[in-house]
Amino acid sequence: MRVLHIHNYYRFRGGEDVMFERIGAILRANGHTVTTFERRSSDISGTASKLRAFASSAYSAAAKREVRAALRDGRPDVVHVHNLYPLISPSVLEACVEEGVPVVMRCPNYRLECPNGVLMRNGKICTKCSGGREYWCALTNCRGNVLESIAFAARNTLARHGGLFTSCVSVFVPPSHFVKSRLVAAGFPADRIRVVPNVVPIPGKQANPADGAYVALAGRLSEEKGIETLLLAAKRLPNIPVRIAGEGPLDSILRILAPPNVTFVGQLSREALTDFYAGARMVVVPSRWYEAFGLVAAEAMSYALPVIATNMAGLAEIVDDEVTGLHFAAGDVAALAAHVERLWNAPGACRAMGLAGRRKVEREYSEQTYYTRLMSVYSQALESKTAPVAAGEMAKSA
Incomplete structure (x- = not known):
């Protein structure tokens, strides 16, 4: 199977970056062809580049063109999306659908309902933005930076109103049933959500x-x-x-x-x-x-x-x-x-x-268990595959 993985690395390396690399390694070890489309937040420096990142996080036409080129060049069977922000954006999902390639999306956080991604503000659980109320991120200055908070609220609002995630993603993949419950409550279809817990390497050494x-x-x-x-x-x-x-x-x-x-x-x-x-x-x-x-x-x-x-x-x-x-x-x-x-x-x-x-x-949580579950998810995505959609048609149906 040919799989294109899409990921925006975080400024400071974290668990999502680790999982992106582990999943690719597991697929390659099992004989699959894995290509990647990557961006790195560490490349953002200075006021000008930050402003460009804010703009691109809402909708990046450049990233969409580049992903379309990667799809036509590599002809993957499935696209596996990890993190899209801030340098890639949900615009690339349109390219996948237009090229007729099903999308599987990992959901290792709460970003589809919470602009900040963690359902937390000022050290306490916060769900103010849930239910399509992303404006609270800006009103409460959730990020501690006014421009950043506005940008985070705007990108979530635009993606939700445009229906990019619900229209373009074949299967959503959270790592726990709790995250699935949050997605369902936020309006995402339960039959397109498959829980796949993270893979955990088994060390040879045990503690006593x-x-x-x-x-x-x-x-x-x-x-x-x-x-x-x-x-x-x-x-x-x-x-x-x-x-x-x-x-x-x-x-x-x-x-x-x-x-x-x-x-x-x-x-x-x-x-x-x-x-x-x-x-x-x-x-x-x-x-x-x-x-x-x-x-x-x-x-x-x-x-x-x-x-x-x-x-x-x-x-x-x-x-x-x-x-x-x-x-x-x-x-x-x-x-x-x-x-x-x-x-x-x-x-x-x-x-x-x-x-x-x-x-x-x-x-x-072994590699073999993860691989078996992931193949089942890919199979579901492939079964949902539709014919390529002409540019602009999604906007009519969203």
């Missing part, structure tokens, strides 16, 4: 949490990750060591707030992260936002570690309460402290939960 010497947290040090909840819980448990890996905008503030039993180890390489997990007794994921999947939790489970996580969105689907870890309500310091103390004093339970988590990752 019974021997673990600390509580671990790995991730971006930002407000939505809820790290201050762990710091407050750690303050109640002065004899239990906590280590935090990662970097982010709250790095210096969190270091000031941290009690003496908390150590920050900085951003770790993949090899160093393996050692970090190997020495842990458990991993805490105290997110305050609707994690679409919860890759950190799944990766910790792949190392046979129990996970204590907030009981909402994608995390609640990954971590099975009392089986592969424990749940607590976001921001509940007392409950988190109680869970940490309980597992710290029960190394046998840590080991049993960790092994259950490892088995779940092997069963649900």
Whole structure:
């Protein structure tokens, strides 16, 4: 099968960029021909280029022409869309339909209903823009930059009114049932939404949490990750060591707030992260936002570690309460402290939960499982394939 993947890399490398590359590698390893159309937000610099990016994010005629040329040159069977913003835009979806190529679109965030993509504002869950009210992004200055907030609101509004996603995408692919439920509530057709959880590499090395010497947290040090909840819980448990890996905008503030039993180890390489997990007794994921999947939790489970996580969105689907870890309500310091103390004093339970988590990752999130699910999605997209649409015809039918 020939597949064209379309992706706009983020300015700072993140999980969506990683998944874009992993999916391509899995397809190539299984004998498929994969070509890519890429743009990089790191190329945006200076006021002029930012203004051009704002304009292109709403509708890029240039990107549409280039994708049409790629379609005619490579003749893919399927187009797999990842991130389109800000340098590609939904305009390329029109080119796919006009050339008669079905589109599969990953939905690893909430951008189809929320201009900001995370359903969060000022550190709290926010759904004001849901239901076609994207103007709230501009009115509340959601991005912290007036021009940027207006541009984000405008691009979502234009795409929704133009019907580009509902008219051009054959199958939407969220990583969790929670994201699917948000898409359905936003008006996207349920029969064209297929849940495909992210792929998680299975490490050869397993941790033995019974021997673990600390509580671990790995991730971006930002407000939505809820790290201050762990710091407050750690303050109640002065004899239990906590280590935090990662970097982010709250790095210096969190270091000031941290009690003496908390150590920050900085951003770790993949090899160093393996050692970090190997020495842990458990991993805490105290997110305050609707994690679409919860890759950190799944990766910790792949190392046979129990996970204590907030009981909402994608995390609640990954971590099975009392089986592969424990749940607590976001921001509940007392409950988190109680869970940490309980597992710290029960190394046998840590080991049993960790092994259950490892088995779940092997069963649900392996490369082979992902590949099988993705092929089923591609088959559905190919079955929905229609004849090429003449330019302008979609505007009449939208």
